[in-house]
Amino acid sequence: VKGQQSVINFPTIPQWMFKTPKRVPYPEDPNTVDFGYGGSNELRDTTLKEVSEYFARLVSWYTKGGFTDELGKYHKSGHYFKIPYWEVLNEPELEHFWNPQQYTKIYDAVVTAIQKVSPDTKFIGMASCVYGDPKFYDYFLNPKNHKPGVPIEMISYHFYAGGSNTQTIEDYQTTYYDKCDHFLTSARFIESIRKRLNPNVKVATNELGTFLTDEMRAKPIPASYWNLSSAVFTYLYINLNRIGVDVISASQLVGYPTQYPDVSMMNWENGKPNARYWTLKLLVDNFGPGDKLVDNAFTMTELDYVAQGFITKTGKKVLIMNKRGKPISVKIPANFKGAKLSTVDEASGEGPALVSVINSDTLEMKPNAVSVITIPN
Numbered sequence: 001v002k003g004q005q006s007v008i009n010f011p012t013i014p015q016w017m018f019k020t021p022k023r024v025p026y027p028e029d030p031n032t033v034d035f036g037y038g039g040s041n042e043l044r045d046t047t048l049k050e051v052s053e054y055f056a057r058l059v060s061w062y063t064k065g066g067f068t069d070e071l072g073k074y075h076k077s078g079h080y081f082k083i084p085y086w087e088v089l090n091e092p093e094l095e096h097f098w099n100p101q102q103y104t105k106i107y108d109a110v111v112t113a114i115q116k117v118s119p120d121t122k123f124i125g126m127a128s129c130v131y132g133d134p135k136f137y138d139y140f141l142n143p144k145n146h147k148p149g150v151p152i153e154m155i156s157y158h159f160y161a162g163g164s165n166t167q168t169i170e171d172y173q174t175t176y177y178d179k180c181d182h183f184l185t186s187a188r189f190i191e192s193i194r195k196r197l198n199p200n201v202k203v204a205t206n207e208l209g210t211f212l213t214d215e216m217r218a219k220p221i222p223a224s225y226w227n228l229s230s231a232v233f234t235y236l237y238i239n240l241n242r243i244g245v246d247v248i249s250a251s252q253l254v255g256y257p258t259q260y261p262d263v264s265m266m267n268w269e270n271g272k273p274n275a276r277y278w279t280l281k282l283l284v285d286n287f288g289p290g291d292k293l294v295d296n297a298f299t300m301t302e303l304d305y306v307a308q309g310f311i312t313k314t315g316k317k318v319l320i321m322n323k324r325g326k327p328i329s330v331k332i333p334a335n336f337k338g339a340k341l342s343t344v345d346e347a348s349g350e351g352p353a354l355v356s357v358i359n360s361d362t363l364e365m366k367p368n369a370v371s372v373i374t375i376p377n
Helices: 049-065 102-117 135-140 172-197 221-244 275-286
Strands: 067-068 073-075 085-087 124-127 154-161 203-211 247-250 305-312 315-322 328-331 340-344 354-357 362-365 370-374
Touching: 049 067, 049 073, 049 102, 049 315, 073 354, 102 124, 102 135, 124 135, 124 203, 135 172, 154 172, 172 203, 172 221, 203 221, 221 247, 221 275, 221 305, 221 370, 275 315, 275 340, 275 370, 362 370
Parallel strands: 085 124, 124 154, 154 203, 203 247
Antiparallel strands: 067 073, 305 315, 315 370, 328 362, 340 354, 340 370
């Protein structure tokens, strides 16, 4: 995308690099779903030369036109891409059960090797799925735990709001927000660790979404779910902006049965974008780096909605979302009359945001609606 920087992540390390009791199999049919490709957390080469050179060759394939393998044979790709950011592995606590010390050593080795073939690439570390435990953040963000000269330019962590098997999808309307608030408390704590140990490091929450249970995934997902999920992402977007997180990303573009269908931004049956996609587009089109947040008045009362004012490059705007699975009415300033209103809700369906003009001092919002108010100059 013009004007945007991409982040590349190849998280899987070939299992033959690990010490395993026996060969780790994989399906003969490449179309077979397989989440079982794993077997150990101990690399056979404790110097980390093997794994770091593997990633250097991988980067060379995309940036240097090809690479020379371990046996001296050259493999031509013809690719000369620029890689702005490389994220080192994915959810290492889950995929290989590595502790902070193990991951940090691997990060240092891989970054050092990649820098030799792609010196302009910047690096993102951690890609953590354990946001509630400070040990990883305390260790990785401390420069003393890294080799001299190894950059720590950004860290990332992930969050998916979910519920339990004992709940109905209607219960998730409140459960999701309870889980979000717990996550946001952790995000604030992570920020305090970052500011204390390494304040120049940026932060990316580059996997955010909502989960259903496996039983719910096996049934048709109701249309209302996509609006609920998009509203939850907007809630996270507003609050993570307030915390000061640099990158806020929705996961994922395409999902389908067996591949987390509940996180998809696309209808896998007809190819049309759903409310998650259109809400993300609404945010991207209206807000961006350099925007200033307007201070909100503190209140102890939980409201049915959350709103945040932004001063953007194209003018003053308000992002507002309905936290409830029912229609609500929101009193708005009288001088908002004539403002442009762009809304993703159950009425917009699988289409783009509906655009209208505010003509009263009351904003009527459908269940889980997300709106942007563009205030006239």
